Amino acid sequence: xxxxxxxxxxxxxxxxxxxxxxxxxxxxxxxxxxxxxxxxxxxxxxxxxxxxxxxxxxxxxxxxxxxxxxxxxxxxxxxxxxxxxxxxxxxxxxxxxxxxxxxxxxxxxxxxxxxxxxxxxxxxxxxxxxxxxxxxxxxxxxxxxxxxxxxxxxxxxxxxxxxxxxxxxxxxxxxxxxxxxxxxxxxxxxxxxxxxxxxxxxxxxxxxxxxxxxxxxxxxxxxxxxxxxxxxxxxxxxxxxxxxxxxxxxxxxxxxxxxxxxxxxxxxxxxxxxxxxxxxxxxxxxxxxxxxxxxxxxxxxxxxxxxxxxxxxxxxxxxxxxxxxxxxxxxxxxxxxxxxxxxxxxxxxxxxxxxxxxxxxx
Amino acid sequence: xxxxxxxxxxxxxxxxxxxxxxxxxxxxxxxxxxxxxxxxxxxxxxxxxxxxxxxxxxxxxxxxxxxxxxxxxxxxxxxxxxxxxxxxxxxxxxxxxxxxxx
Numbered sequence: 001x002x003x004x005x006x007x008x009x010x011x012x013x014x015x016x017x018x019x020x021x022x023x024x025x026x027x028x029x030x031x032x033x034x035x036x037x038x039x040x041x042x043x044x045x046x047x048x049x050x051x052x053x054x055x056x057x058x059x060x061x062x063x064x065x066x067x068x069x070x071x072x073x074x075x076x077x078x079x080x081x082x083x084x085x086x087x088x089x090x091x092x093x094x095x096x097x098x099x100x101x102x103x104x105x106x107x108x109x110x111x112x113x114x115x116x117x118x119x120x121x122x123x124x125x126x127x128x129x130x131x132x133x134x135x136x137x138x139x140x141x142x143x144x145x146x147x148x149x150x151x152x153x154x155x156x157x158x159x160x161x162x163x164x165x166x167x168x169x170x171x172x173x174x175x176x177x178x179x180x181x182x183x184x185x186x187x188x189x190x191x192x193x194x195x196x197x198x199x200x201x202x203x204x205x206x207x208x209x210x211x212x213x214x215x216x217x218x219x220x221x222x223x224x225x226x227x228x229x230x231x232x233x234x235x236x237x238x239x240x241x242x243x244x245x246x247x248x249x250x251x252x253x254x255x256x257x258x259x260x261x262x263x264x265x266x267x268x269x270x271x272x273x274x275x276x277x278x279x280x281x282x283x284x285x286x287x288x289x290x291x292x293x294x295x296x297x298x299x300x301x302x303x304x305x306x307x308x309x310x311x312x313x314x315x316x317x318x319x320x321x322x323x324x325x326x327x328x329x330x331x332x333x334x335x336x337x338x339x340x341x342x343x344x345x346x347x348x349x350x351x352x353x354x355x356x357x358x359x360x361x362x
Numbered sequence: 363x364x365x366x367x368x369x370x371x372x373x374x375x376x377x378x379x380x381x382x383x384x385x386x387x388x389x390x391x392x393x394x395x396x397x398x399x400x401x402x403x404x405x406x407x408x409x410x411x412x413x414x415x416x417x418x419x420x421x422x423x424x425x426x427x428x429x430x431x432x433x434x435x436x437x438x439x440x441x442x443x444x445x446x447x448x449x450x451x452x453x454x455x456x457x458x459x460x461x462x463x464x
Contacts, residue, residue: 035461036454060450069447098453102445107382124460125453132443141463145456151444160434196428196437203430234426237369268421275365 007033011043014087015052027087031120037063037091055088059095066099067149090120097129106133156182163197167204175201176218183222195231198222202235216247225254237276242284245276245331249297256304263309267335270312274335281328291324298327302334363412363419365426372429375410390414 010030017023040046040056047053059082062075076099082092097112113129116122128142138146159182166175179201187194202215215235220228233247252269255261280286299321305313316333320326376383379393394411401407414420431437 033461035458036450038450038454063453064450067448067450067453102447104442104445106442121457121461124457135439135443141460142456144459145452148448148452149446151446153438153441153444156441157438160438164434190441192428193437193441196431196440197434199428199430200432200434200437203432230425234369235430237366238430262421264417265421265425267418268425271418271422272365272425279366 007039008043008045011040012045015046015050028119030087031090031117034087034091034121036060037088040088052087055082055086055092058082059088059091063091063095063098066095066102069102071099071102090117090122093117094122094125097125101129101132109133156186159185160197163201167201167208170208172205172208172210172214175204176215180218180222187222195223195227198231199235202232203238206236206239226251226258229254241276241279242286242290245273245280246293246297248273248276249294249301253297253301253304256301256308261308263312266305266309266312270335274332277328277331286328288324291327294331295321295324295327298330302330305334363409365422368413368423368426369429371409371413373406373410373413375413375423378406378410379414387416 007030010026010033014023014026014030017026034040037056037059040052041060043053058075058078062071062079065071065075076096079092079095082088086092093112093116097109097116100106100108100112109129110133113126116126127139128145131138131142132146132150159178162178163175163182166172166178179197183194183197186197198215198219205215216228216232219231219235222228223231229247229251233244233251236244236247248269252266252273255265255269302313302316302321313334316330320330376385379385379390379397381389381393385393390411394407394415397407398404412419413423431440
């Protein structure tokens with residue numbers, strides 16, 4: 001007897017069985033063997049008004065819609081009507097996991113896939129989802145599915161190779177142009193990856209001694225004033241702490257122009273500024289020109305803080321701020337006392353005795 | 363934690379503590395306590411907690427993110443998988459093939 005006939009017979013037994021314990025045993029077997037919900041939808045011997053067939057239609061329609069990008073909230077509501085004890089319940093949960101997968105909500109995929117009853121046929125997909133979420137190589141049995149439903153990122157791979165080539169050849173302009181194109185393409189869907197690419201470009205430019213000012217303009221154009229300044233400040237933090245300090249001040253100033261500021265964010269900015277100022281004071285020979293630049297930005301920053309969060313600057317007098325020689329201390333004082341716990345040791349060496357920052361941008 | 367220490371870290375403290383990025387102080391502390399009890403003297407767990415213990419810590423960590431990568435290939439590998447719509451057929455066929463092989 002073929003697998004299809006055998007399964008059909010078991011379905012008939014399941015529908016006709018009146019002994020609850022036996023019915024449950026048949027359901028368990030069927031649940032492990034049912035290869036898709038369409039199998040029930042296509043069984044002519046099950047009347048259209050039978051609950052099992054209605055549920056099979058709901059699940060197969062929803063699964064088809066999900067895998068074609070046509071899923072609607074209406075279908076989702078219908079899926080939720082399928083009770084936990086139904087033979088179709090594992091398929092209903094799988095459909096929700098697949099929907100979350102296409103929506104990119106991997107936490108929801110994990111939650112749904114963990115709810116698929118063990119022993120049911122859809123439970124097999126748990127290993128597929130686990131590998132996808134962990135970004136691991138798919139097990140052999142899922143390679144075909146993976147190659148059909150996962151983008152192999154060939155286009156991005158090729159663009160990143162171009163970036164690498166431009167960097168190796170020391171062609172800063174081409175590096176930035178290529179990065180701009182890639183970032184524009186992916187920043188909406190993958191803002192984090194776009195930022196990583198920008199930071200990597202900054203690193204390459206700094207490695208080949210190209211000042212990051214041009215990259216800073218690109219960062220502003222791509223990510224806006226606050227994020228552009230922040231990414232520049234972050235990118236220069238390992239190479240040019242003095243330059244980075246100025247960018248952190250500019251970023252906070254830009255952030256404070258926003259109407260919806262948060263005090264915790266402001267404190268976090270000030271904590272970073274304090275740490276960087278401390279390093280700059282220790283590691284660099286600070287010129288009067290640089291200190292004056294810091295003072296100019298600090299006066300403007302403190303004025304904004306006095307307006308928005310007066311309690312944060314009440315200990316700072318106008319007289320203190322007007323002296324370039326005390327400006328580093330003021331920047332440290334703004335953030336308040338440091339936490340008491342011991343920080344782990346540095347992994348990346350800080351550049352020693354760097355030349356003072358150049359000012360063409362400021 | 364000091365800024366220059368944070369930028370050299372590549373850990374995801376939320377993932378390490380097994381919590382969502384929306385978790386508040388209490389939930390973070392509970393996750394840290396539970397994990398600390400299970401894995402005594404685990405420095406990475408302590409570090410993850412210190413990075414995001416307070417709202418200000420979390421804001422600082424986010425301002426110092428994303429962490430830098432030294433190779434564009436790694437950027438590609440860190441990119442989340444991109445699903446493509448293919449219809450239900452390949453899902454059903456893959457499962458049937460797996461069931462047959464078993």
